[in-house]
Amino acid sequence: MSAESLLVTESLTKRFGGRCVVDGVSLEVNRGDVFGFLGPNGAGKSTTMRMILGLVRASSGTIRVAGIDVGRDRRAALAKVGAVVEGPAFYDHLSGWENLEIFTALGGGATRARMEEALEIVGLRGREGDPVDVYSTGMRQRLGIAQALLPHPEIILLDEPGNGLDPRGSLEIRALIRQLSTDHGLTIFLSSHLLHEVEQLCDRVAILDRGHLLYQGSVAGLLTRASYLRVVVESPAAAGRFLEGFEGVQVLYEETGSLTLRLSGVDPAWVNARLVEKGFRVQELRQVRESLENIFLRLTGGEREAAA
């Protein structure tokens, strides 16, 4: 764990009966990250978040928040966390302000000024006196974020923040999350199955599928790693057969006059040099970036399902 690591899970596993829902997931969220936790529905994202918050007991593995083991001192660890898990839940018969009073009391208390500030940040000033049952989904989401902000957390966990929101609402929430990160320096850990949301908001990402961690790293790295090389060459079939003999080169498909490759740890220039050495006339080398959606589908097996 680096000094910058704020949230770390090691080999986190959860079994419900005989079913393994989260299987040995090790995450590392650094201070200042906007960390996206991607995965299809049922991948184990919410269970992982619940384990981080101590709502669900891990079958094995450890969780540390700011160096504090959640399993050993849950209260001290949670003092550093603000969270909205699986949609904001409130006492609908009470006002937004009263709800905040309740949640702030449970979190150790906050001053009136802090409560007003939190409402200001999420843009709910003036509506705090209304009962929550008249709030729109977006307003509830904002109120949820406000309550998460109250105890001055170091990290905020948001579970599917865009869920149920109309496009405008989604836009506003994304703007708010970005603002929390940039203006308030908060570390954000957000789970989502909305790829564009993650792509727009996050700088680091983890992909979970059926309880298994498939990828963890920067979004840029993921996109780079998952890029193709389009090679316009004479006799693409022969060139393909030639290149397949090299480690780190995978021929995805051939088309008339071109060849599409996936490279792993191999430089495009090196490919060019090999082809030229062999006497192939390379007319063009072009790197093609795969969309996050494609990467996601490919990693989680959805590509096959979609094709089927």
Place this chain on the structure above:
Amino acid sequence: MGREGRTIKIVLLLGIIAALGGVRTFRPLGAVLALAPAIDLEGEGRTIRVLTWNVGEAYGGGDSRAKDSSLERVAQVIEMERPDVVTLQELAGRQQLGSLLRRLGGGYEGFLEESGDTDRHTAVLARGSKVEFRALETSTGRGASAAIFLLARSQLRICAVSAHADAWDPESRRQYARELVDWGRRQDFDVVFLAGDFNFASGSEGQADSLFSQNQATDTAAYAYVTEHFRDLGRDGGETALLGRRIDYVFSRGGSVKVKRVAVLKGQRAGRMDHNPLVVDVLIPKPMILTRR
């Protein structure tokens, strides 16, 4: 688990221990807890029917003990009244009791006491749960039969004593009655019935010059002693034997039982019997039944 949670759990555990201690320490000694009223299946309480009958015959015609030929009638009366307890006097022996029980078809359990130095015996029949019998001895040479049983569907322990005091000797009657009363007082039953032929001349109206006893003062004293500790339940039933005598009694002790019916069944005598059966229905009030835990 935090320190706070651990402390709370310890407090709860101490609470359990304290509550168990309270249950143990404050367990009520008797029938005390007033519980919610029951939905009546049998009215305002449980009724016990006691039937007492001296089934012997009048003196003057030879052997005055009960005749086997009378047993059929005795069984018929018992079948008709279906008392919970039957106390009989002047049976000739166990054979007669066995015969009577057979006629009753197993509905009753019975006991005949043979400890005294007399050829006529008291017997007691009961139908209840956990019936047990005892033979009681007195210094007068006369004994008595006792049945102890649980009142159906309750924990009330009932004792019924079949008594037969001497017809000729008032001192013996007084001593006999006193000893049975004292025995009843010493026991820990919820209700005790003393039933039988006590031959008290004082109980017979207009019998100042009793055929069987001239010593009314002694009988009055004996009756007074009994009623000091027991209630005379059959006092409104009138004469129980020939010649206008009320010499058969049902006394009770314990609980606030109520008399619902007293009847002297006339016209049931067989042969040369001189006693009529006396039937008393007593109500064991619901609170007494329900509060017995």
Place this chain on the structure above:
Amino acid sequence: MGFSVLIRTEFLKLRRSRTVTVGVVSLLAFVLLVLWGFHSYAAQRLGGVSIFGTSSGEPGYFNGLLFALYSLYFAFNFIMPVVIAVVAGAQISGEASAGTLRAILSRPVDRTSLLLSKFAVTAMYAWMVITGFVIFNLVLGFALVGWGDLALYPGPLGLVEEPGSIPLRDALGRFALATLSGTWSLMTLAAIAFFLSVVTRSPVVSVTGAILAYMVLTVVGRVEFFTEIKSHFFTTDMDFWRIVFKPEIPWREIAYGASRCGVYIFTLLLVSAVLFERKDITT
């Protein structure tokens, strides 16, 4: 964060809850129903004479104290347990199904403290409901029917076998005592509802389960057929609350009844706390 803060927040939640409003309104409506019944019964027993407006006249058997006692007794049989079970049974499962439980437990809250604060608030709520109910009945009874000693007759209350009475001042003290014994008695049912609330996910199941258990055992316990086994029913133990109205207060029996209820309460709370501590919040 202290226990008192938890209690304060639980009260805040309960204060404007619709469940509480419905409960209080039901109790008030019930009082009016009892008043109507009391009035019509008394009129029939007194040959058509109304008992209302006699506060300045001769105190009689049908007075405000008797009205309050009967009202309390009947309310205790069914409405009060329902009102308490509805609140207690929804404390955990209700919050779980609404999602607020995960929001609360996402905060640095000790689960056992939270559980106990909820139970403590339920107990305080029960005491306030009973006390408010008693005061309302006494005020209404005094205003409409008048003052007098509390006359006790053998009857449905099963308090005496012979007629007796409790002087007015003493009787008021007994009502105060009944608010405490009544609260403790109802906490037995609350603990059962609470336990069900911890082990089930749906407030409907926990509330219905507790109420059904209470109703069935109460009714069954009053049928003679079950006399032998009724001493094992928790509803029989709960009945201790009203022996404070016996002419002579049977302290020993009160202590016994309270202890038996205590065994239920503490045991169920401890088991609930242990289970809740280990419970995965998946709703």
